[in-house]
Amino acid sequence: MVYPPAGAVVQARDSNFIFGTVGSGRATVRINGTPVPVVANGSFIAYLPVPPATAPRYAIVAARGADTARADHPIKLLPPRLVLADTGRLVVDTASVSPRGVRLARAGERVRVSLRAPRNAAVTLRLRDGSERRLVNAARALDSLRVTVGPNDVDPFVWSTDAPADVLAGGAELVVGRGLDTARFAIRDVTVDDPLRVRWVRLTGGAGVPDTDRVVILRPVPNGTYKWLLFAGTTLEATGRVGDMVRVRLDSGLEAWAAAGDVTELPAGIAGPRRTAGNARVVASRDWVDVVIPTGDRPPFEVREQGNTLVLVMYGVQANTDIIGYVGDDSLVRRVRWYQETSDRARFEIDLAHAPYGYLPMWDRGAFTLRIRRQPAIDAASPLKGLTIVVNAGHPPAGSTGPTGLYEAVPTLAISQRLKTILEARGARVVMTRTTADPLALAIRPVLARQAGAHAFVSIHLNALPDGVNPFTANGTGSYYFHPSSEPLAREVQRGMVLRMGLRDLGIFYDNLSDLRHPWMPSVLCEGAFIMIPEQEAAVRTVEFQERYALGVADGLVAYFRALGRQVQQP
Ligand SMILES: [Zn+2]
Numbered sequence: 001m002v003y004p005p006a007g008a009v010v011q012a013r014d015s016n017f018i019f020g021t022v023g024s025g026r027a028t029v030r031i032n033g034t035p036v037p038v039v040a041n042g043s044f045i046a047y048l049p050v051p052p053a054t055a056p057r058y059a060i061v062a063a064r065g066a067d068t069a070r071a072d073h074p075i076k077l078l079p080p081r082l083v084l085a086d087t088g089r090l091v092v093d094t095a096s097v098s099p100r101g102v103r104l105a106r107a108g109e110r111v112r113v114s115l116r117a118p119r120n121a122a123v124t125l126r127l128r129d130g131s132e133r134r135l136v137n138a139a140r141a142l143d144s145l146r147v148t149v150g151p152n153d154v155d156p157f158v159w160s161t162d163a164p165a166d167v168l169a170g171g172a173e174l175v176v177g178r179g180l181d182t183a184r185f186a187i188r189d190v191t192v193d194d195p196l197r198v199r200w201v202r203l204t205g206g207a208g209v210p211d212t213d214r215v216v217i218l219r220p221v222p223n224g225t226y227k228w229l230l231f232a233g234t235t236l237e238a239t240g241r242v243g244d245m246v247r248v249r250l251d252s253g254l255e256a257w258a259a260a261g262d263v264t265e266l267p268a269g270i271a272g273p274r275r276t277a278g279n280a281r282v283v284a285s286r287d288w289v290d291v292v293i294p295t296g297d298r299p300p301f302e303v304r305e306q307g308n309t310l311v312l313v314m315y316g317v318q319a320n321t322d323i324i325g326y327v328g329d330d331s332l333v334r335r336v337r338w339y340q341e342t343s344d345r346a347r348f349e350i351d352l353a354h355a356p357y358g359y360l361p362m363w364d365r366g367a368f369t370l371r372i373r374r375q376p377a378i379d380a381a382s383p384l385k386g387l388t389i390v391v392n393a394g395h396p397p398a399g400s401t402g403p404t405g406l407y408e409a410v411p412t413l414a415i416s417q418r419l420k421t422i423l424e425a426r427g428a429r430v431v432m433t434r435t436t437a438d439p440l441a442l443a444i445r446p447v448l449a450r451q452a453g454a455h456a457f458v459s460i461h462l463n464a465l466p467d468g469v470n471p472f473t474a475n476g477t478g479s480y481y482f483h484p485s486s487e488p489l490a491r492e493v494q495r496g497m498v499l500r501m502g503l504r505d506l507g508i509f510y511d512n513l514s515d516l517r518h519p520w521m522p523s524v525l526c527e528g529a530f531i532m533i534p535e536q537e538a539a540v541r542t543v544e545f546q547e548r549y550a551l552g553v554a555d556g557l558v559a560y561f562r563a564l565g566r567q568v569q570q571p
Helices: 138-144 165-169 409-425 444-451 484-501 534-540 543-569
Strands: 015-021 028-031 034-036 043-049 057-064 067-074 093-098 103-105 110-116 122-127 132-134 158-164 172-178 181-187 190-192 199-203 215-218 228-231 235-242 245-251 254-259 263-265 280-284 288-294 301-306 309-315 324-327 333-342 345-352 359-364 367-373 388-393 429-432 456-463 477-481 505-510 523-530
Touching: 028 043, 034 043, 043 534, 093 181, 110 165, 110 172, 122 158, 132 158, 138 158, 158 165, 165 190, 215 254, 228 301, 235 263, 280 333, 288 309, 288 333, 288 345, 301 359, 309 367, 324 333, 345 367, 388 409, 388 444, 409 429, 409 456, 409 543, 444 456, 456 543, 477 484, 484 505, 484 523, 484 543, 523 534, 523 543, 534 543
Parallel strands: 103 190, 280 324, 388 429, 388 456, 456 523, 477 505
Antiparallel strands: 015 043, 028 034, 028 057, 057 067, 093 110, 103 235, 110 158, 122 132, 122 172, 172 181, 199 235, 199 263, 215 228, 235 245, 245 254, 280 288, 288 367, 301 309, 309 345, 333 345, 359 367, 477 523
16 A cells, blocks of 8 residues: 555545555455456556545455455544534534734734634623623624525634734633533734834845845745745845744735744844835846846845736835936847836836746845846757756655655656757757755755756656545646746647647646746746556656657757747747
8 A cells, every 4th residue: 555654644534545556467456345446567546435434444355366365554534524513512613713823913903803613602702801892603694684695605603803903912712602501712822013113024034045046935825825035135024923924014015924934033223224226227148138226225026027028016115217228239128117106116117029038036236136038049940959958857855656656756857867868869958957866955956957057947747636636537747837938838848748648638737836936947847647547657667658758848848949939030
């Protein structure tokens, strides 16, 4: 048995997959009484009802001729769903009580107080001064108004109210009552900051990669997706905290969240940064064009790709840009326009001769520099000739394992090595991020590509599914991109892989993956096949299928660069 491992918690309630091998394609397998197909090499996968709480195990019976082998494979189940019934003993979903954990907020800032409890309970917030506020069950309140909502719009058991942080700061208590039953929950970790105190923090995370590529991640919600990639060393005002996430202000109209471990609080009373954008210059070099905007202190910012324009939004910046000089006679950067969008947000629009190909925000001696990369010259007859392609064999660390125990990092390296050979035969220079089984940190891989001058970054993986998804309908070939400028590459590589491998076309996906976030080169992450599917795991062991995977990716690269070359010739 490979998955789920014995004793693991199955993260599904209805059905889940189970896979492993019996070592012989002539054997038959039954799991919990259900016959399971076995492929030629003896491996199998099944999608079966999750075993009941009374018997949380898979009973596996394998037979070949007169031989029978039995295995008992225990698992753990998710805790049963709470039943918040209207009758019987009062049951409250204690895990749902919010706020919980350290929270630093502004006085008057509304904090959501909520929990899940039966619809016919009475839920009260008791404050330190003895006063009370009722929590409201929104589903019940809307029902009483006959406001029609869809059946699943509102969790019928959620009770909530929004309370000012200063009201909660002295300590409060949630009281749930029904009949003679009462449950109480202390709310004691809400703190309100002194309104006269301004906290400045410096972004100090992102270590482990060189300075040019070192970024600190900010998120729109605590523990949410990565949205802003800022320079280490940027100074921001901290305006709150939830658990181990710190809220920072980018400008008067925008706040975001940073991991507490990525920021260092500066001494009290220290003056914050003043950032004024001065006169800008456009400086052309052979392989790129720099747009240099002095701002005095590192600004928080965002770069957006919009058609043939790069939009650079600088937060907490007043633009006082009187002159923009274009040094040299260059055709890539046509115009730089700027706008003061709000009193502390500046917007630079950099119009290019064609859609952006790659760029790199940099900080250099008091100036923000957006380095905009030129497209490579493409030989129409041999589109990869002279280009540098960086091939990344996915994992280790981490990665998936197939039914016979094949570890993803083994075939990804074999496929990557075949891809290298094919790309070199088609005229490219190929740099591999790894050539051995040794682990290589995730964050460094795209940086190695940038340092190698990659014209494209290709990451080779084999896919797997999370618990609860039916593997028989959700497997096939997929490609992933992040920046809009990488989308054409993902489409071509996807087309190439589907044609060569003939698996189900799952399409391309926007996904915020480490391998894809570096903006210097077009990047694609290939999930050519599923290692958890027995036939596909068996295929990726073969040189023939590895060759097809690699040929599909190489075909996609050729098609992408051929199209890019046409774009350069016909601006
Ligand atoms: Zn992977």
